Amino acid sequence: MxxxxxxxxxxxxxxxxxxxxxxxxxxxxxxxxxxxxxxxxxxxxxxxxxxxxxxxxxxxxxxxxxxxxxxxxxxxxxxxxxxxxxxxxxxxxxxxxxxxxxxxxxxxxxxxxxxxxxxxxxxxxxxxxxxxxxxxxxxxxxxxxxxxxxxxxxxxIWSNNSGRPGDRLILTKKLGVGIICTANRVNEASEEAMHAAITSMTTLNKKASEICRKYEIHACTDVTGFGFLGHLHEMMDGRLRCKIYADQVPVFPEALSYADEFLLTAAGQRNRNHVEQYVDFTDISFVMEEVLFDPQTSGGLLVAVKPEQAQALVHELQEAGLPAAVVGEISETDDPQTLQNKEITITK
Structure with missing residues (x-):
């Protein structure tokens, strides 16, 4: 049994x-x-x-x-x-x-x-x-x-808040496992979606970390309970801003479908309540917003790397079988007051 x-x-x-x-x-x-x-x-x-x-x-x-x-x-x-x-x-x-x-x-x-x-x-x-x-x-x-x-x-040591203007942001795993697991809890997730989510959640970040050590990494965090945007907010540390290209962010397609059916988590809404004031969404769908706020269990690494090395790093991560992608870049502001709390811009 x-x-x-x-x-x-x-x-x-x-x-x-x-x-x-x-x-x-x-x-x-x-x-x-x-x-x-x-x-x-x-x-x-x-x-x-x-x-x-x-x-x-x-x-x-x-x-x-x-x-x-x-x-x-x-x-x-x-x-x-x-x-x-x-x-x-x-x-x-x-x-x-x-x-x-x-x-x-x-x-x-x-x-x-x-x-x-x-x-x-x-x-x-x-x-x-x-x-x-x-x-x-x-x-x-x-x-x-x-x-x-x-x-x-x-x-x-890789701190999470030591990124530099010009750094490219790379994510090493797909987002959306929280939404998929929520759908599974009410028997709405497909076997294929759950298999993909479990494979991601049981993949150690060891290989990604080892590969990243060959490059000039300025900051790193893993994306877990606070969601992509929550951990990204911590990386910006109130002194930097960044632009994220939503169509480049690796996402489980089923997570978008389940979010469209409002199979969401309470934790995702807590993440939204805490971080939304720092984020400027530019023509981004509600379902993609939800994926970006979605709490990740055993998520990937989010690294800030020297811009000249970003493509080579992504290529090596992908060669190792990881769904890594450059998802955005860090910039600076002359006056922190001009941020007006919007330190993260999400665009297509």
């Missing part, structure tokens, strides 16, 4: 708290005395923390977990692990160790938990890391993820 898990109201990265709520809480936390070795902390809104331990080594530390986004436990484990591992790659690092994070109902079949953890373990191994333990608690619903430790050279 095939073991399945029950969907919660929101699974994967659609279950995460909105950026606005997080900002409200984080800005009030006591900071304590600054540690000179803490190169990246939560105050920068980056993908992971980085702590320098020697002249040539810094530790990258992150964690991520969430409720099921698919019914199959093994597949859910792979997706959750791939998503958690991604933050190491978004900082330019290499995965070293991982710890399981498990919330599981005591009365549920333990075979389900075993399959979840098997999927996660396989992804850690694929990443070149070691699963070194974990922690579990009894809970009313299933949640799973990883705490991950990686390493990076202190002078080769």
């Amino acid at each position: 095939e073991e399945k898990i029950t969907f919660c109201q929101s699974g994967g990265c659609t279950a995460k708290l909105g950026a606005g709520i997080l900002n409200h809480v984080l800005e009030k936390l006591p900071k304590g005395e600054k540690d000179a070795n803490l190169l990246v902390g939560y105050d920068s809104r980056d993908d992971a923390a980085i702590y320098q331990v020697s002249d040539d080594t810094a530790i990258v530390q992150t964690l991520d977990f969430f409720p099921p986004v698919v019914e199959d436990p093994y597949t859910f484990g792979k997706i959750a692990a791939t998503n958690a591992l991604s933050d190491i790659y978004a900082m330019g690092g290499e995965v070293k160790t991982a710890l399981n994070i498990v919330c599981f109902p005591e009365k549920m079949d333990l075979n389900i938990l075993g399959e979840i953890m098997r999927g996660g373990s396989e992804k850690v191994i694929e990443a070149g890391g070691t699963l070194a333990g974990g922690h579990s608690i009894q809970d009313a619903t299933v949640k799973y993820g990883l705490s991950v430790m990686g390493t990076v050279h202190p002078k080769k």
Whole structure:
């Protein structure tokens, strides 16, 4: 008999708290005395923390977990692990160790938990890391993820907000998995669409990160719960602007169809409420807007690269089988006040 898990109201990265709520809480936390070795902390809104331990080594530390986004436990484990591992790659690092994070109902079949953890373990191994333990608690619903430790050279860190005017923006995975999974939850998604979404969500960003390290990357983030526009807003950091060409953004075509049928996520609407004030849409359809706000589970890397290297980087990413594309470019403004909050322009 095939073991399945029950969907919660929101699974994967659609279950995460909105950026606005997080900002409200984080800005009030006591900071304590600054540690000179803490190169990246939560105050920068980056993908992971980085702590320098020697002249040539810094530790990258992150964690991520969430409720099921698919019914199959093994597949859910792979997706959750791939998503958690991604933050190491978004900082330019290499995965070293991982710890399981498990919330599981005591009365549920333990075979389900075993399959979840098997999927996660396989992804850690694929990443070149070691699963070194974990922690579990009894809970009313299933949640799973990883705490991950990686390493990076202190002078080769990719921050998410260090892009430069002229940089080209490259996205390495298609958008729309949140909408597709929402459609699947109400039995409206095709098998082909779900297969494509699962393939994307279980593809490590390892290869993309390794390829990008050959080029002059100025900034990088992975596109997850805040959606493409939410993470792009963090990259602009209130000091830059950018133009995105919607027809160049890689998107699952089924996601556009399902958005047209209003199969949307509450998290996508939270993303819209938080970021819409910073975005100027120029002749863009409602469904494409929704895809750009859509929370991504285990999404791709969004990198800012030196303009002269953009096409070569995209070509190499595509040769590796990734649906990468140049989706826009960064520019500057002489006076931040002239941005009038519209730091992102979306055009055809």
